[in-house]
Structures are given as structure tokens and as C-alpha cells.
Amino acid sequence: MKIQVPASSANLGPGFDSIGIAVSMYLHLIVVGPSNEWRVDHQLGNLPHDRQNMIVKTALKVAPDLIPHHLKVESAIPVTHGLGSSSSAIVAGIELANQLAKLNLSDETKVEIASQIEGHPDNVAPAILGGLVVGTEVNDHFTAVKAPLPPFDLVAYIPAYNLATKKARAALPNELAYHQATHASAVANTLVAALFKPDYAVAGELMEADEFHEGYRAALVPELAKVREIAHDHGAVATYLSGAGPTIMTLIAHDKAAGLIAALRNDHLNDRIEVLHPDQAGVTVDK
Numbered sequence: 001m002k003i004q005v006p007a008s009s010a011n012l013g014p015g016f017d018s019i020g021i022a023v024s025m026y027l028h029l030i031v032v033g034p035s036n037e038w039r040v041d042h043q044l045g046n047l048p049h050d051r052q053n054m055i056v057k058t059a060l061k062v063a064p065d066l067i068p069h070h071l072k073v074e075s076a077i078p079v080t081h082g083l084g085s086s087s088s089a090i091v092a093g094i095e096l097a098n099q100l101a102k103l104n105l106s107d108e109t110k111v112e113i114a115s116q117i118e119g120h121p122d123n124v125a126p127a128i129l130g131g132l133v134v135g136t137e138v139n140d141h142f143t144a145v146k147a148p149l150p151p152f153d154l155v156a157y158i159p160a161y162n163l164a165t166k167k168a169r170a171a172l173p174n175e176l177a178y179h180q181a182t183h184a185s186a187v188a189n190t191l192v193a194a195l196f197k198p199d200y201a202v203a204g205e206l207m208e209a210d211e212f213h214e215g216y217r218a219a220l221v222p223e224l225a226k227v228r229e230i231a232h233d234h235g236a237v238a239t240y241l242s243g244a245g246p247t248i249m250t251l252i253a254h255d256k257a258a259g260l261i262a263a264l265r266n267d268h269l270n271d272r273i274e275v276l277h278p279d280q281a282g283v284t285v286d287k
């Protein structure tokens, strides 16, 4: 059995902790078979190979009586880079439990469980449902609503350095002044309206008008301003900090992506670049 989970790009500017899009970069979890102990083969650096691995821990949270299995993880999603690697691992763990214990979980239940574990739905909901998703917690449960799929390429500029979500969240203030909070929220509300209409000229402007997090994180990702400036010159829809960073995501028409990449290279922005597409399927299982 093979479980496929997409990476995801959260926030899209002001949609902090609530908006995210699934993208065409994948984690594959291969279930080799039952084993004496949990064993996770992977080439993802220092992550655990035993039951301490986040995928196994999540599966056991959902189905505590699962017998140990030998698993293989093949993932193109860089860890601690703002492409939702932890969410993809959590979603893989939930689906592993779902399949092995035959739980028949609904998408809504998977979103609820994953959001409870991750704390917010912006990465896990698109990783489960696919596409562009807006969600939040209210009255002790999570709600996620799918928006129209943006018809753009997503050019991911992926700096080599890691940026743990914990560190990027520590850069945020504890409080926002009332007038600032209401304005930041109004920008986000209008962005959501534009994404559902859809009106991508309006959405693009609002995606770059975040007041919740990007300003506080700018010093941690110095490339953001430069990439955004070059993207403007090449007709991009918008550039934003993907999740907690350091990946910088640019939404751009397919026929303009190559010109943007050439310009980034010309300006000595030499890090890894991936041209991604929205993933529509979310988590899938190949039995």
C-alpha cells in the first residue's frame, strides 16, 4: 500500500493560520508489511526511524492498538522550509491508521484530527482535501471550506537554510493594537472574497498586504523583498512567505514563470527553485 500526501503552502499573505494551498510536491508512505517493531526507512536526516517518528506517533494517536509495521518514506518536501512537511507527515499518519485499522474516517474527521494535532488547519486541510482551503477553529471544532483553484503556477524559491516554525512564530508579537487587528482582519476578509469570486488582480494586491506576520518575519527571510520586487517586474499575481518560511512563493501565469526564474538567477538568487502546480487530490491511497 502506498499513501501519497501533497506538500502545502500556508498563509498566502494575510490568511495567517487559516488559508493554504496543496501543491505538486509529495510525500510517499509505503507500507512494507507487519514487523516486530515499528521501523521507518527514510533519507530525511535526523528524523526518528522508530515509533518516535511523527508519522507513527500520529497513527498510534488515532489507532492505539495498531501492530508495528515496516514503513518507507520517500519525500520531496524539504523539512522546516515552509512547505508543510510536518502537516504532510501528520496526514500520512492519520491515513495510515485509517487504512490499517479500517476506520473509514470522513474527510471532515481527518481535518478535525489533523488540525487538533497541528494547532491550525492551514496546511493540514489542503493536504487532506487538495486545492485551496480556508479554515479555522470555532466552538471547539475545525471547519474548512474549499475555494476555487487558482489557475497559476507556483514558483517556490527555497532558501537552503532551515527555519523551524517554532522560531518563526517566536518572532511574532504577543498582541496587536485593536485598530491594527481589525484592519489586518479586513484585508484578510477581502482577500477571501476575491479568491472566491475569483478576482485575482484584487487577490494579488491583498496577498501582499499582510499585517499579521510577514513584517515581523522579514529579517528571518531577507530574500523576500527582492523576490517580490523581481516578481512584480515579471507580471506575477503575488509573492508571499510560504507558511513560516523560508520558502518564498510566487503565483504567476504559466507563460511568465520561465522569465521570472531567469530574472531571479540573473540577480544572483541562486537557491533551489521549483515550479509547482496546485494539487487537486489531497491525500490518496494506492492499495
Ligand SMILES: Nc1ncnc2c1ncn2[C@@H]1O[C@H](COP(=O)(O)OP(=O)(O)OP(=O)(O)O)[C@@H](O)[C@H]1O
Binding pocket: 008, 010, 027, 044, 047, 053, 054, 055, 073, 075, 078, 079, 080, 081, 082, 083, 084, 085, 086, 087, 089, 123, 163, 164, 165, 166, 242, 243, 244, 245
Ligand atoms: N516526513 C516526515 N516524517 C516524520 N516527521 C516529519 C517529517 N517531515 C517533517 N517532520 C517533523 O516536522 C518537523 C518540521 O515541522 P515545522 O513545522 O518546523 O516545518 P514545516 O512543517 O516544514 O514548515 P511550515 O509548517 O512552515 O510549512 C520536523 O522537525 C519533524 O519533527
Ligand SMILES: N[C@@H](CCO)C(=O)O
Binding pocket: 010, 011, 016, 017, 018, 120, 122, 123, 165, 168, 169, 213, 243, 244
Ligand atoms: N500559519 C503557520 C504555518 C506554519 O505552521 C505560520 O505561519 O506560522
